[in-house]
Amino acid sequence: MNQSDRQRVLHIARSLVKRLQLNLDGLRVVTECASGSYALTPVMALMAGAKVYSIGRDTRYGKFSDLSEQVGLLCSEAGLQTQPEFSEKENFTGWPDADIVLNSGMIRPITADVINRMKSTAVIPLMWETWEFRPGEIDLSACRKKNIPVIGTNENYPLADMYKYPGMLAIRLMFDLKIDVANNRIALLGGALTGRLIADTFRKLGLEYAWFTSGGKENDPDCFSYEQMPAKLKTFEPDVILFAEHHDRRQLFGKEAELGFEKLAQDFPDVRIGHICGNIDADDLQKSGLVFAPEIIAPFGYMSYLPEVLGPKPGMVLSIAGLKVGEIAARARLSGASAEEAIRATVQHGVGQDFEGGFFNLTI
Numbered sequence: 001m002n003q004s005d006r007q008r009v010l011h012i013a014r015s016l017v018k019r020l021q022l023n024l025d026g027l028r029v030v031t032e033c034a035s036g037s038y039a040l041t042p043v044m045a046l047m048a049g050a051k052v053y054s055i056g057r058d059t060r061y062g063k064f065s066d067l068s069e070q071v072g073l074l075c076s077e078a079g080l081q082t083q084p085e086f087s088e089k090e091n092f093t094g095w096p097d098a099d100i101v102l103n104s105g106m107i108r109p110i111t112a113d114v115i116n117r118m119k120s121t122a123v124i125p126l127m128w129e130t131w132e133f134r135p136g137e138i139d140l141s142a143c144r145k146k147n148i149p150v151i152g153t154n155e156n157y158p159l160a161d162m163y164k165y166p167g168m169l170a171i172r173l174m175f176d177l178k179i180d181v182a183n184n185r186i187a188l189l190g191g192a193l194t195g196r197l198i199a200d201t202f203r204k205l206g207l208e209y210a211w212f213t214s215g216g217k218e219n220d221p222d223c224f225s226y227e228q229m230p231a232k233l234k235t236f237e238p239d240v241i242l243f244a245e246h247h248d249r250r251q252l253f254g255k256e257a258e259l260g261f262e263k264l265a266q267d268f269p270d271v272r273i274g275h276i277c278g279n280i281d282a283d284d285l286q287k288s289g290l291v292f293a294p295e296i297i298a299p300f301g302y303m304s305y306l307p308e309v310l311g312p313k314p315g316m317v318l319s320i321a322g323l324k325v326g327e328i329a330a331r332a333r334l335s336g337a338s339a340e341e342a343i344r345a346t347v348q349h350g351v352g353q354d355f356e357g358g359f360f361n362l363t364i
Helices: 003-019 036-047 064-077 112-117 140-145 165-176 192-205 226-236 261-267 282-288 313-334 339-349
Strands: 028-032 051-056 085-088 150-153 185-189 208-213 223-225 240-244 272-277 291-293
Touching (some): 003 064, 036 051, 051 064, 150 313, 185 226, 192 240, 208 226, 223 226
Parallel strands (some): 051 085
16 A cells, blocks of 8 residues: 555545544454555544554465554554554453454454453444354354343444445446446346345346346346246346355355356356355356456355455445444443443444344344
C-alpha cells in the first residue's frame, strides 16, 4: 500500500467512524493484525478511542512483523497518539483485559480455553450475520456458560449497508472472466440471501439469467430448482455459470453431483465458470479445461471471491459495523445489563443481530 492508498483508506476510516458515531473511549478491543482493508480495523478502533490489542501470525498474506509494521505506519500517518499493542496470537496474554473480542480471521478459533480467560463482561461481535456462523470458529457452549454474548452484525443496517455488494461482486467476477455481462446468458446457482441479492441486481439491470436454488420458489419466473437444472441448461445455453450458494451443502457440480464439469465442457466448451461460494468439485473443474476464476476455489462455507476485490471500503464497512455492535454490547454489560439485554440493545439500535431463536437457546 503506497502513501496515496494509505491516505485514501484513512479518509474512508475517519468518515466511517464519524458516520456510525463510534465511541470506544475506555474500552479495550482485541482485533487482528492483518493485511488489506482488514489492516484498518485496529486503526478505526484507535480513532474511536479504544485501547487496542492487535494480534496475528505469519500467513500466506504476509509475515506478522511486516503486517504490524504496516498497521503502525497507518496509525502514524493518521496522526494517532497511540499504537496498538501487537502480539502473536500464541503469546497473547491480554484476554482478561478485553471488553470486545472481534471474531476476525487471525483471532479464530476462539476456544473454550480463550473464553475462560476472558472477563465475564466481555462481548464477541461476529462481524457478519448469524446465519453465516461456522461451527468450530467459536466455542458457543463455553460462551453461554460464562454469559459472554456472541452477536451478529446486521449487514442491512442503513449506515453500513452490505446488501448492495453481492450483485457488484458477481458483475466484477464476470469482468474478470472477460464476460461483457450486457449481452450474455448467465446461470446463477445459489439461493437464500446471497443468491437473491445477486438475482435482484441482474433483474434491475435487465440481464438475461437463469437462477437455480434448492426449492426454485423465489417469486421470479427465471428461478428454477436444482433438479430442473440439467434440462434447463441445455436449452438456456449459458455463457457463464456463477456459483453463489451459502446454504445448500450438496455438491452442485462434480463427481458426486448429477452434472460434472468435464461433461459441461463437452456440451459448452466456451462456457466460463465463476465461483463466489458453494460446494463444487474443484479437481473436476481443473481437469475440465474450462476457463474459471478465481484461481483458488474455497470449500463450502467460505468465499473464494471476496468483496475486497471491489476496493477497501466493503471490508471496512463491515468492520466498523462490528465495532459498533461491540461498543453497544460492551457498554451495556459494563453498566450491569445481562448478556441477553446486551444483545437486545444492539438489535434495538439496528446494527446488531441475534441468532434465530436467541443465542442462549442454541444447541450448537
